[in-house]
Amino acid sequence: MGKTRVQESQADRKSRARKVMNGLKKLYPDAECALKHKSALQLLVATILSAQSTDETVNKVAPILFKRFPTAADIASADLSELEEIVHATGFFRQKAKNIQKACAIMVEQFDGEVPETIAELIELPGVARKTANVLLGTWFGKNEGVVVDTHIGRLSERLGLTWRSKDSKDAVKIERDLMEIIPQKSWTDFGHMMIWHGRKVCSARKPACDDCKIAKLCPSAGSF
Ligand code: SF4
Known part of the structure; x- marks a missing residue:
């Protein structure tokens, strides 16, 4: 998992991040906030x-x-x-x-x-x-001012090698900064929703289902659990 992050250029990481996003879009075209609300x-x-x-x-x-x-x-x-x-x-x-x-x-x-x-x-x-x-x-409000980094997004960003600045996956601010550099701003909110869904459905904390993961070929951690 570390190998790809060390060797990968920022341009390559950006391009891979877009492919990850496109892969997630196909899997979760309707991903949205799971918290029910009317206001x-x-x-x-x-x-x-x-x-x-x-x-x-x-x-x-x-x-x-x-x-x-x-x-x-x-x-x-x-x-x-x-x-x-x-x-x-x-x-x-x-x-x-x-x-x-x-x-x-x-x-x-x-x-x-x-x-x-x-x-x-x-x-x-x-x-x-x-x-x-x-x-x-x-x-x-439909404003992409930042990327939500919750426990799922922190874990997946780390596994997918989309954060590189910190070894501390709990540092949400650093992870957010990394994601903001490689994910297009207009997609920040959707990206967050899709990552959360993938974290819940496939890439769980304890038992990531790499064999069934449709974005495994883009993931440096695939099969390492
Ligand atoms: S390949 Fe495995 S570690 Fe990577 S995103 Fe998929 S389930 Fe998670």
């Missing part, structure tokens, strides 16, 4: 809740939360213990409830109760890092 606020809250949780759990919890508290103002003025109880199943419920409430209070005070549309404003909200901001900007 920017719902997507923001669902993304905060999804940290250390599963989309399935969040998709069960979020509708309950929004039925009880439909707007940012409702959440901002909610009883914190009730919020904690509702989001309990997603884990880290105290911190998540606190962050969601504070984020909503800021949106009410500074943005008329709406979710801000710039990365600079989004990452100022409690519980919102670049990953969440990129999900919002790409999936809801």
Whole structure:
């Protein structure tokens, strides 16, 4: 896996990255965000809740939360213990409830109760890092300002040799910078969705199915598990 990364020029890596993307497009033409949402606020809250949780759990919890508290103002003025109880199943419920409430209070005070549309404003909200901001900007606002790097995308980028700056696959900021250099900007959001789907369906953390992987010929890690 290291061999290809060391020897590959940036131009070759770019060209391979495009082939990976085209391969993924054929496999997952309808890849999209798995978190159910009907508004920017719902997507923001669902993304905060999804940290250390599963989309399935969040998709069960979020509708309950929004039925009880439909707007940012409702959440901002909610009883914190009730919020904690509702989001309990997603884990880290105290911190998540606190962050969601504070984020909503800021949106009410500074943005008329709406979710801000710039990365600079989004990452100022409690519980919102670049990953969440990129999900919002790409999936809801249609702006490709960055690449989402979650656990699947970090793992796949490493295995596919699409990140080279850091040996620490947990360094999401470096991985994002690497991906932004080799993936065309207009495809950043779609690329993220497709990588997540491939990570879930084929290239899992514990048991990547290299024998069944349709992009194996483009992957320096194929068969090395
Ligand atoms: S060949 Fe294996 S390691 Fe590479 S992307 Fe496919 S499943 Fe993952």
